[in-house]
Amino acid sequence: MPIDQSLTTLIPTLHKKHLDTINFALKNAGFECYLVGGSVRDLVMKKIPKEYDLTTNAEPKDVKKLFRTVIDTGIEHGTVTVVLDKVNYEVTTYRIDKDYVDGRRPGHVEFGTTLHEDLKRRDFTMNALAYDLTSGVLIDDHNGLADIKSKTIRTIGNPIQRFTEDGLRPIRALRFASTLNFKIDEETKKAIHQTKHITKKISLERFQDEILKSFLGEKPSVMIALLVEENLFQVFLPSMQLDLIPNEIFLEELNKVSKDLVGLQLSFAFYSILPNVSLKELETYLRSLKFSGQNIKDTLLFSELIQKWNQYPDLNSLTTYDIKKYFLAPVKRHFQSRYELNEIFFQKLTPIFGNEIMKLLSIWNENPPLLLSDLSINGNHLSENFPDLPKLKFGEVLSFLLELVLQSPKENEFHKLITHSAEFINNLTK
Structure with missing residues (x-):
């Protein structure tokens, strides 16, 4: 010894x-x-x-x-x-x-x-x-x-017996391969496939926890790739199609995501294997796997951003208005109460936006109005200045004004917005 x-x-x-x-x-x-x-x-x-x-x-x-x-x-x-x-x-x-x-x-x-x-x-x-x-x-x-x-992961004794004892062990093997950068012994790997019926018995929470633990390592992409290779996602999500082929580019982006943005990690993990999944279907998967409500909300927001960003065939066609409305506004709405939205935060979004992140940051630093709460007037002002306007119409007027200032931020002044409101309301009543 x-x-x-x-x-x-x-x-x-x-x-x-x-x-x-x-x-x-x-x-x-x-x-x-x-x-x-x-x-x-x-x-x-x-x-x-x-x-x-x-x-x-x-x-x-x-x-x-x-x-x-x-x-x-x-x-x-x-x-x-x-x-x-x-x-x-x-x-x-x-x-x-x-x-x-x-x-x-x-x-x-x-x-x-x-x-x-x-x-x-x-x-x-x-x-x-x-x-x-x-x-x-x-x-x-x-x-x-x-x-x-x-750098080998090997069970003690017969791998089928060890995995039959505890169905979590195969998932732990994948997680260790990911976090330690080890390879799985061939016989051990065969046993993972042969004991799926046992793995199916573990709780969804334990499976989900192993995924989150893998995200703390340097290469969470390895965990996702192995889960896909062994068709283990489908053990817990039977509606998911078999034999998926991961997108290596997006898996590599997963490795670059900051460890404190679990939602962004989950977004890249799922986007790398299911690029065309609807947000509704993705939400169903996440809820089935018992992820927390906050992680689910964050993942859906980031997934929507990733999908929208990758729909632009030519980033040169992106206008400042597009960036503000479809990317900066959702980020501000979703995260402003939990994070300080500064350069450090936006740099963490580089896996989504690549080199264009500096353009987004430049626009953000101009402090443009992005949300209804950024407007220089609110519902109370409309009530005071337009007492005959039904309250049900307030939202319509404010949405019009927000579109206006998204395109022309200099219009976000109280008196200008009152004038624009009057014109809009006048057209409503015609």
């Missing part, structure tokens, strides 16, 4: 202090304790882990006696969360999973086993590493180090 004391040098000071506290408390009470799973994989890859999980032969009741704040996060499966300085650390008892019956979770678990038995139940070799924080010993029962070195 290799000894590598250098792994802990990558752990930030606060986390290292917390891990040492948990490790010491468990071992001082006569128990074993190891850092395990993805955090060890990340450390081996010289990455700073986002979270740290530990495993021990102490049962949850024992762990709860040793720490002040412990949350029962999955106590039936031996998992509790130790909270230190408001930071969470999952601590799981060594266990054997038995009697998988629904393709999602074990029918029951057995505690009182060994670390080596516990590592056998894990999904992939790269995630079955355990690290002793005291001695620096790295436990690698399943050649995970070799697979990390060769």
Whole structure:
């Protein structure tokens, strides 16, 4: 077993202090304790882990006696969360999973086993590493180090059996291929196709969550391409056509999208595989996959912008009016309450508009009137100046004025708009 004391040098000071506290408390009470799973994989890859999980032969009741704040996060499966300085650390008892019956979770678990038995139940070799924080010993029962070195995703044991146990594992394999830039072992990949009937049993929320996790990596396009290649979208969206062919150009744009604009990521993901999908159908897909209401609204807005932008055969034919009405106005209406619409924000829209983003930004910086709320008059002004005008007509008048100032911003002055309103109302009554 290799000894590598250098792994802990990558752990930030606060986390290292917390891990040492948990490790010491468990071992001082006569128990074993190891850092395990993805955090060890990340450390081996010289990455700073986002979270740290530990495993021990102490049962949850024992762990709860040793720490002040412990949350029962999955106590039936031996998992509790130790909270230190408001930071969470999952601590799981060594266990054997038995009697998988629904393709999602074990029918029951057995505690009182060994670390080596516990590592056998894990999904992939790269995630079955355990690290002793005291001695620096790295436990690698399943050649995970070799697979990390060769950038290979491989199940522990028979891949069909592992995927039959938990239908989420195939989706996790695709996500890891995307976020880690690994390839999937051939036998493991075959098993993904052969166990779709099990994958179908997982909840839509879990599938959706894996997509969102893939968006945090450098190449979310890989996740989308693999889902398409394996026809896995159709497992959850049976009305979607099979054997789609992704557009590589738009998949590459997906990789460039800012991580804080999930709606834009989803827009490019779906546009790359379904460029002609209607917004109504896209909304149905997104709702079926249980995306949040805000993500759905953002995705539909961005998708409409992408579709409209790509309908222009010649961008030179785009007028300033077109840019204001069809692109800047929707962006302002949709995002002004949540974002500061400045150059930083607009630069994040470059995947949609390409080099033309500077033209959009230039027009935006002129602060043109784009929405009804930007007009120098409102419904109250119409009521005061045109008392005989039915209120049902206010919207018609204001819409006319907005069209006017979109084409000629200098007309957006109170007295000019009152004059234009009078002329429009006069024509209405003829």
